Amino acid sequence: MKRTLRFQRKYLCIPYVIFLILFILLPILLIIFYAFTDKDGFFSAQALIDFFSTPTKVSILINSVFIALQTTILCLIIAYPLAYFLADKKINRNGVLITLFIMPMWINFVLRTGATRDLLTWLGVNGGRTPYLATLIGMVYNFIPFTILPLYTTMLKLDKSQIEAASDLGATPTQVFIKNIIPQSLPGVASAATMVFMPTMSSYVISDTLSEGKITLFGNSIYISFSNSQWNTGSFLALIMLIIIFLSMLATRRFSREPEVRGGTW
Amino acid sequence: MAFVKKALLLVPTLLMTSPLLFSCTQNDPNVSYLRVLNSEDYIAEGMTEAFEKKMLDEKGQRVKVIYETFDTMENMFNTLKTGKTKYDLVCASDYMVQKLVNLDLLEKMDYKYIPNYDTNASKFIRNRLKSITWGNNYNLDDYSMCYMWGTFGLLYNPNFYLFKERKIDAKEMIDKDMRTFDSLWDTRFQKTISVKDSMRDTYAVGLIHSNGEFFKDKSKTIEERQTVFNYGGEDDSNANEHINAVKNDLLKLRDNIFGFEVDSGKEDIVTEKIGIDTAWSGDAVKAINNAESEKNLMLYYSIPDEGSNLWFDCWTLQKNANKELAYQFLDFLSDSKNAIENIKAIGYTSSIASEDVFNYYNDIYAPTSSNSATTYPVSYFFGEGKELTIDTKYENRQIVAQFPKEEVTDSLMVMKDYGKNNDLILKMWEEVKHESLPTWAIVLFVVEIAIIITAITMVVVLRFRNKKQRKERKIKTA
Numbered sequence: 001m002k003r004t005l006r007f008q009r010k011y012l013c014i015p016y017v018i019f020l021i022l023f024i025l026l027p028i029l030l031i032i033f034y035a036f037t038d039k040d041g042f043f044s045a046q047a048l049i050d051f052f053s054t055p056t057k058v059s060i061l062i063n064s065v066f067i068a069l070q071t072t073i074l075c076l077i078i079a080y081p082l083a084y085f086l087a088d089k090k091i092n093r094n095g096v097l098i099t100l101f102i103m104p105m106w107i108n109f110v111l112r113t114g115a116t117r118d119l120l121t122w123l124g125v126n127g128g129r130t131p132y133l134a135t136l137i138g139m140v141y142n143f144i145p146f147t148i149l150p151l152y153t154t155m156l157k158l159d160k161s162q163i164e165a166a167s168d169l170g171a172t173p174t175q176v177f178i179k180n181i182i183p184q185s186l187p188g189v190a191s192a193a194t195m196v197f198m199p200t201m202s203s204y205v206i207s208d209t210l211s212e213g214k215i216t217l218f219g220n221s222i223y224i225s226f227s228n229s230q231w232n233t234g235s236f237l238a239l240i241m242l243i244i245i246f247l248s249m250l251a252t253r254r255f256s257r258e259p260e261v262r263g264g265t266w
Numbered sequence: 267m268a269f270v271k272k273a274l275l276l277v278p279t280l281l282m283t284s285p286l287l288f289s290c291t292q293n294d295p296n297v298s299y300l301r302v303l304n305s306e307d308y309i310a311e312g313m314t315e316a317f318e319k320k321m322l323d324e325k326g327q328r329v330k331v332i333y334e335t336f337d338t339m340e341n342m343f344n345t346l347k348t349g350k351t352k353y354d355l356v357c358a359s360d361y362m363v364q365k366l367v368n369l370d371l372l373e374k375m376d377y378k379y380i381p382n383y384d385t386n387a388s389k390f391i392r393n394r395l396k397s398i399t400w401g402n403n404y405n406l407d408d409y410s411m412c413y414m415w416g417t418f419g420l421l422y423n424p425n426f427y428l429f430k431e432r433k434i435d436a437k438e439m440i441d442k443d444m445r446t447f448d449s450l451w452d453t454r455f456q457k458t459i460s461v462k463d464s465m466r467d468t469y470a471v472g473l474i475h476s477n478g479e480f481f482k483d484k485s486k487t488i489e490e491r492q493t494v495f496n497y498g499g500e501d502d503s504n505a506n507e508h509i510n511a512v513k514n515d516l517l518k519l520r521d522n523i524f525g526f527e528v529d530s531g532k533e534d535i536v537t538e539k540i541g542i543d544t545a546w547s548g549d550a551v552k553a554i555n556n557a558e559s560e561k562n563l564m565l566y567y568s569i570p571d572e573g574s575n576l577w578f579d580c581w582t583l584q585k586n587a588n589k590e591l592a593y594q595f596l597d598f599l600s601d602s603k604n605a606i607e608n609i610k611a612i613g614y615t616s617s618i619a620s621e622d623v624f625n626y627y628n629d630i631y632a633p634t635s636s637n638s639a640t641t642y643p644v645s646y647f648f649g650e651g652k653e654l655t656i657d658t659k660y661e662n663r664q665i666v667a668q669f670p671k672e673e674v675t676d677s678l679m680v681m682k683d684y685g686k687n688n689d690l691i692l693k694m695w696e697e698v699k700h701e702s703l704p705t706w707a708i709v710l711f712v713v714e715i716a717i718i719i720t721a722i723t724m725v726v727v728l729r730f731r732n733k734k735q736r737k738e739r740k741i742k743t744a
């Protein structure tokens with residue numbers, strides 16, 4: 001039998017597998033290891049007990065979920081109609097408009113946030129007085145491109161003939177919107193929501209700069225723990241974040257499947 | 267913009283920390299390497315190259331300085347503890363030196379190899395370093411060579427527009443209000459103050475405020491002050507109680523201030539976003555100079571009468587360092603000419619108190635006319651009878667930041683490492699920084715979550731029903 005090493009297509013995956021192990025799986029395992037050990041590396045649930053017995057930490061988590069949720073909702077409310085109109089070829093000829101809306105994404109957000117702060121002061125929104133308002137404006141501004149893109153792509157794929165058929169068969173514009181357009185665009189909404197909710201949960205530069213350090217988000221908490229050599233506490237906080245991200249992924253997965261609109265109408 | 271600057275700094279830092287770069291330069295046996303880890307922006311440009319050149323010219327020795335930087339002391343500590351790179355010299359603040367000594371990471375200094383420092387360093391600095399003792403008879407002077415030092419105080423703009431609106435007199439502010447930390451709690455200055463988003467510095471402010479009566483009492487000795495100033499630390503038997511008192515004060519402070527900052531304050535005060543900022547002396551000098559040259563704005567600096575934090579940034583010799591070369595480098599930095607270069611570049615005050623340094627300060631703060639001349643005694647630092655002749659416009663401004671007034675030097679205190687109590691103070695700090703949700707937010711939050719949950723259940727139920735109906739239809743048609 002002749003044994004030769006022949007190139008197989010699956011070898012192309014090797015770089016990705018190495019990447020996956022080194023930068024995704026290994027760090028997650030490390031986080032879990034540190035989250036349940038003490039300073040000397042022995043098993044300990046101290047970080048877990050500490051977290052749930054410290055009202056501040058839980059409260060910071062709730063604050064972060066609150067900010068993340070508000071940002072997601074605001075982004076969707078603003079981006080949904082926008083994406084709908086941008087998907088219309090008559091309005092958005094050669095895609096120039098969509099590029100304009102996506103453009104801020106290309107500039108690093110730390111730089112952008114510094115500028116946002118000056119802009120907000122000039123507009124009279126003062127982070128020292130209204131930390132929540134300033135933070136929300138900054139968050140929405142930073143994450144709206146991530147909402148527009150997935151919504152825009154779903155809106156482009158909207159089945160126009162179905163919409164026409166619905167109105168031909170006597171549906172009012174509101175009915176067309178609720179029974180047809182919304183179900184069709186639901187996968188876009190779901191992926192847009194995940195694109196915003198998760199990064200806002202862990203972001204802290206934006207809130208720190210714009211609220212003048214008055215709003216502490218979960219990401220900030222993790223950073224402080226690590227910079228004060230509290231590896232175990234920090235890892236446990238990071239683990240909680242991972243769990244929340246995982247849960248929100250599960251929740252949105254329900255909606256990202258192609259809806260059975262067609263099947264339902266037959 | 268600080269952000270732009272930081273981002274730009276990142277590029278060389280990344281390049282320098284890249285291990286690949288080391289591995290290809292490090293194998294030359296004819297070159298001695300010196301690895302230095304310093305705080306960002308904390309040395310004059312070209313200083314390391316000048317040292318390399320000097321070594322080659324005078325001793326014929328080929329030296330390469332590998333210079334790296336860090337952003338905060340805590341990050342530096344983590345680098346030292348976890349990193350695989352070994353350094354020869356690391357710049358660390360007073361309390362950090364303590365931590366490093368406790369972990370047995372440092373080598374004792376032998377000043378006979380650093381003659382420039384041994385003869386020129388201010389006795390004031392050396393004595394204060396010697397007086398900071400802990401543990402097994404350790405003291406700061408044994409383990410660290412002071413590089414820069416300074417104070418923590420109030421940087422303010424007495425002509426801030428909001429102060430005018432609120433009818434606060436500029437003169438009274440300089441003479442009275444800004445001579446106590448209590449003013450940070452004063453509602454007349456509401457939302458015009460930034461404090462440091464830095465646990466140790468703001469804790470110190472809270473500590474001084476909560477023990478205000480004690481610190482204002484002029485009869486207290488420096489040793490007594492030093493003890494109270496280190497409340498909450500490892501040696502304090504009533505730490506919990508003291509930390510709690512500070513927490514309550516800081517929570518009140520938080521409601522009165524504009525915000526917390528670490529970097530943006532010195533710009534915000536120039537752009538008139540805020541009127542008062544707690545500041546480190548070197549930053550204050552920079553801000554005062556910038557404000558005057560850019561916007562013709564007069565900023566002031568003060569060290570409150572209660573006293574304040576005196577800090578030292580020191581060079582430390584790491585275990586297994588290339589001692590000979592490290593001493594040469596420290597001696598080079600302690601040379602008057604180089605010390606002045608560094609002072610010019612970074613704005614902080616050096617520990618070197620030579621005649622040249624004295625003349626340098628006499629030059630830059632020289633009076634413009636004989637009418638505006640005044641004397642400023644600095645004998646505690648430069649030695650018996652030394653007085654700077656300065657222009658009156660620098661009074662209560664740059665000069666106070668460079669050299670605290672002679673009468674306050676006895677109320678300047680050094681804050682030690684908190685040791686195992688660090689976690690307690692960190693917890694307190696988290697509570698201070700955290701703001702619970704306002705009522706409107708809670709209501710909104712609950713309503714939203716209710717809506718989301720009903721929406722999800724509705725969708726699930728509908729889908730389930732659809733499926734069931736289809737199944738039934740299929741059965742029927744079959």
